[in-house]
Amino acid sequence: VHSQVCITFSDFGKMQKVCNLLTEKLGTSVTISPPHFYHTPEAIDTLRRQVCVAAVGNTRRKAQEVCRLFGQSLGKPLLIREEETKEWGGHIDSHISNSPDSLTLQERIQNATAYASCRVFAVFEILGKENRRNKSL
Numbered sequence: 001v002h003s004q005v006c007i008t009f010s011d012f013g014k015m016q017k018v019c020n021l022l023t024e025k026l027g028t029s030v031t032i033s034p035p036h037f038y039h040t041p042e043a044i045d046t047l048r049r050q051v052c053v054a055a056v057g058n059t060r061r062k063a064q065e066v067c068r069l070f071g072q073s074l075g076k077p078l079l080i081r082e083e084e085t086k087e088w089g090g091h092i093d094s095h096i097s098n099s100p101d102s103l104t105l106q107e108r109i110q111n112a113t114a115y116a117s118c119r120v121f122a123v124f125e126i127l128g129k130e131n132r133r134n135k136s137l
Contacts (some may be wrong), residue, residue, distance in 0.1 A: 009035075012109075034105070037112030044087070047116050052082055055118040063124050075125030084119040 009015035019032050039047075060074070067074045089111070103111070 051116040079123040
């Protein structure tokens with residue numbers, strides 16, 4: 001009897017454990033093909049949101065540092081705008097010179113890793129020294 005099973009994993013560690021268990025229990029009667037990595041549209045969307053939130057947080061921290069240098073305090077945001085989002089990586093192209101079967105597992109993971117960056121524009125309210133004292137009273 002010959003059968004083929006295709007399993008989709010969302011956790012790399014679990015995939016390794018299952019493959020090791022199958023190999024251990026079934027020995028040479030099982031053949032495990034190299035994994036194919038990909039990102040779902042939902043995962044890419046989540047990555048975009050996380051990168052944008054991180055960019056806003058970085059912008060706020062930098063603005064707070066500048067305010068401290070001048071003895072001011074940072075107030076609420078008045079405007080936040082996403083200026084640019086870039087994404088790259090995230091899949092193995094069939095156009096790669098090496099065939100996907102010839103790549104090591106580390107190379108497959110590296111080729112399938114998705115990267116994103118986001119540039120934001122933010123305007124914050126700046127509170128003077130007297131505003132900070134009044135709030136603490």
